[in-house]
Structures are given as C-alpha cells and as structure tokens.
Amino acid sequence: MFVGRRMHSIKWEYCNLVRIVSAIGAFERLVDFLPDNGRILLVTTAGFTRRGLSQKVIEQLGKARVLVFDEITPNPELNDLDQATTRFVPEPITGIVAIGGGSVMDAAKVLSVTLPCGFSHPLHKVLREASGHQWQKNLPVIAVPTTSGTGAEVTPFATVWDGRQKKKHSVTGELIYPQLALLDPELTLSLPEQETLYTALDAISHSLESLWNNNRTPVSEAFATQALRLAIGAFPIVLGRPGDLTARAKMQQASMLAGLAISQTRTAIAHSISYPLTIHYGVPHGLACSFTLIEIWKQCRYSASEILNTDFVMKTMEMLEGLNLANEMNKYVREEDVVGLIGEMFAPERAGNYIMGMDRLALEKILQLSLKK
Numbered sequence: 238m239f240v241g242r243r244m245h246s247i248k249w250e251y252c253n254l255v256r257i258v259s260a261i262g263a264f265e266r267l268v269d270f271l272p273d274n275g276r277i278l279l280v281t282t283a284g285f286t287r288r289g290l291s292q293k294v295i296e297q298l299g300k301a302r303v304l305v306f307d308e309i310t311p312n313p314e315l316n317d318l319d320q321a322t323t324r325f326v327p328e329p330i331t332g333i334v335a336i337g338g339g340s341v342m343d344a345a346k347v348l349s350v351t352l353p354c355g356f357s358h359p360l361h362k363v364l365r366e367a368s369g370h371q372w373q374k375n376l377p378v379i380a381v382p383t384t385s386g387t388g389a390e391v392t393p394f395a396t397v398w399d400g401r402q403k404k405k406h407s408v409t410g411e412l413i414y415p416q417l418a419l420l421d422p423e424l425t426l427s428l429p430e431q432e433t434l435y436t437a438l439d440a441i442s443h444s445l446e447s448l449w450n451n452n453r454t455p456v457s458e459a460f461a462t463q464a465l466r467l468a469i470g471a472f473p474i475v476l477g478r479p480g481d482l483t484a485r486a487k488m489q490q491a492s493m494l495a496g497l498a499i500s501q502t503r504t505a506i507a508h509s510i511s512y513p514l515t516i517h518y519g520v521p522h523g524l525a526c527s528f529t530l531i532e533i534w535k536q537c538r539y540s541a542s543e544i545l546n547t548d549f550v551m552k553t554m555e556m557l558e559g560l561n562l563a564n565e566m567n568k569y570v571r572e573e574d575v576v577g578l579i580g581e582m583f584a585p586e587r588a589g590n591y592i593m594g595m596d597r598l599a600l601e602k603i604l605q606l607s608l609k610k
C-alpha cells in the first residue's frame with residue numbers, strides 16, 4: 238500500500254535547453270557546431286591531451302583558434318577555477334569545448350559564466366562570500382562526455398569543491414546549461430574498468446534519486462525509467478566486454494537520460510549523503526552516492542511511486558547487491574568514520590527533495606546496513 242504522495246501533482250513544467258546530437262564519429266564533426274570567429278577554449282585533462290584528443294580539436298579548428306586548458310583534475314577546486322578565469326579573461330573566447338567526464342564538464346560550465354562576468358575571483362565572491370551576485374552572461378559550451386555517468390552534458394548545475402573550507406558548492410541556473418551535448422560512444426571505449434563501474438553507478442543513482450523525489454514529473458519519470466532499462470542491459474556488458482560499442486552507446490544514453498531526469502528534479506538523499514564522504518575521504522562520487530541506494534529504496538519503495546516496485550527497479554537492486562559496494566567503500570573509509578559524518582549529510586537542497594522524512598537515527602541505520610558485508 239502506498240502511504241505517501243501516490244502521484245506527482247498535476248501542476249508541473251518541463252524545460253531543458255540542451256541540444257543533443259549523438260552519432261558514432263560525432264566528435265569529428267565538432268567544428269560544424271562552433272562559432273566561426275574568435276578563440277575556442279578547450280577544457281580537458283592532461284590524459285586526453287596525451288591520447289591525442291586535444292590535437293584532433295586543433296586539427297579541426299587550426300592552432301591559432303584553440304586555447305588548451307588541460308589541467309582539470311577530479312573534483313574541480315574553487316581557487317583553481319578562479320585562477321583559470323584570471324588567466325583566460327584577456328583572450329577573445331567565443332566558445333568552450335569540454336572533453337572529459339563530470340569534472341571537466343563542470344569546470345567548463347563554471348568558466349562559461351565566470352569568464353564574461355567582468356570581476357576578479359568571481360567564485361570566491363559569489364560562493365565563498367555569498368555576495369548574492371547573479372551570473373548575467375555565458376559563453377556557449379559544447380559538452381563532449383567521455384564517461385557515462387554524470388549526465389553533466391545536459392544539466393543546469395555544476396559542482397565546485399572548496400578544499401580550504403571543506404565545502405561543496407553548486408553553480409546553477411539556466412545559463413549553466415551547455416548549448417550542445419555531443420555524444421560519441423567511441424570516446425567512452427577506453428574508459429578503465431573502475432571508472433566505468435563508478436560512473437555507471439552515478440547514472441543509476443541519478444535515475445533512482447529522481448524517482449524518489451518530491452520534484453518528479455511525468456517527464457522526469459519517463460527519462461529515469463528508460464535510463465534504468467538501458468543501464469540494466471548494458472552495465473554488465475560494459476564491465477565484462479569494455480570494447481562493446483553498442484553497450485557503451487546504451488550506457489551513454491542511460492547516463493544522458495538520467496541527466497535529463499535530474500535536470501528537472503535535482504538529486505536527493507543519496508547524493509546528500511555522498512558529499513562529505515568525497516570531501517573528507519576522497520570517496521569517488523559514483524560510489525559515494527550509490528552504496529546506500531538499496532537501503533534507501535527499502536525505506537521508500539512503498540511510499541513514493543509505483544514505479545519503485547516495477548521489475549526493472551527490482552532488477553537494478555539485484556544488480557547493485559551483486560556488486561557488494563560495502564566492500565568497495567571499505568577501500569576508502571571505515572564504518573565509524575562514515576557514521577561520524579552524519580551531521581554533514583543533510584544538505585537541505587538535496588535531502589529535502591527526498592520523498593520520505595529522514596532523521597539522524599534512520600540515516601544511521603541506512604548507513605550501517607549499507608556498509609554491512
């Protein structure tokens with residue numbers, strides 16, 4: 238029996254501003270989507286430059302038009318992004334290309350509003366000092382994901398980490414949407430096994446988090462359920478046969494669809510739990526936001542939405558059980574240290590989206606059960 242809100246309100250709306258183009262080899266057509274004047278800032282990692290991807294962009298556009306910023310590391314830091322803003326402000330940049338995973342796309346989305354904003358150390362002022370400044374303009378971003386997990390290519394938010402203050406910030410709003418998500422599954426073929434695992438877990442987490450979410454709509458539910466259906470089929474294949482292009486394409490689609498779902502609902506309690514684990518113990522995001530999913534589901538499965546009791550959700554839970562994420566968590570953090578962070582796990586803008594109430598005691602139980610091997 239369903240005791241909570243049985244269905245979403247009839248009053249809802251949907252808007253996502255990202256154009257999506259998907260094709261094998263789409264990356265080779267990058268130049269077709271870029272402004273034909275000014276310089277293009279390529280945001281990526283040193284690893285992709287080593288593997289020749291930055292060179293391919295230079296070949297398409299010409300050396301004079303491309304500025305390569307390939308210093309992005311996992312979990313982009315507030316100070317580093319402010320420094321990058323200072324460095325690139327003097328350049329006549331007309332567009333940004335982001336090639337990489339969630340951290341690269343988040344960094345590019347942040348730079349797209351800090352570069353044209355006109356004042357120095359904008360993130361320090363806006364996020365750390367909470368100056369109340371609103372972003373006024375943005376540069377167009379083309380997001381080319383190389384992982385299948387964050388969905389950042391279609392969301393209007395970007396995460397900025399403040400290592401100094403041990404805090405996680407969100408830069409959000411319509412200006413943060415990339416202009417274009419360019420999906421080329423070939424770019425995900427070389428993703429190592431552990432990253433394939435963790436990023437796929439993030440996509441699954443996004444789907445479930447948008448289903449047990451107070452902001453869910455018929456549209457977000459449709460995206461989230463299709464994302465789960467695709468992931469159930471493709472996830473075991475990409476782990477076992479990483480070179481399977483069809484399965485890689487399906488995981489890429491699942492990740493993008495889950496991104497569309499959370500672009501409407503945002504995430505919920507599992508993500509709220511995850512952030513202090515990443516900040517204090519460096520637990521990879523996809524693992525930190527997924528090790529609790531089974532226990533959260535058990536708590537809310539009869540209270541949120543009928544969808545949570547459908548076949549494919551049950552299959553998702555079986556799949557998660559088979560992965561024994563408690564063991565994975567153990568590589569990064571001890572149970573008592575996880576429980577010790579409970580006070581920081583109630584980020585109101587995330588935990589408040591969760592369909593059920595959650596108090597300290599209930600959360601402690603979820604954590605303990607989730608970490609039991």
Ligand SMILES: [Zn+2]
Nearest residue numbers: 387439522526
């Ligand atoms: Zn996530």
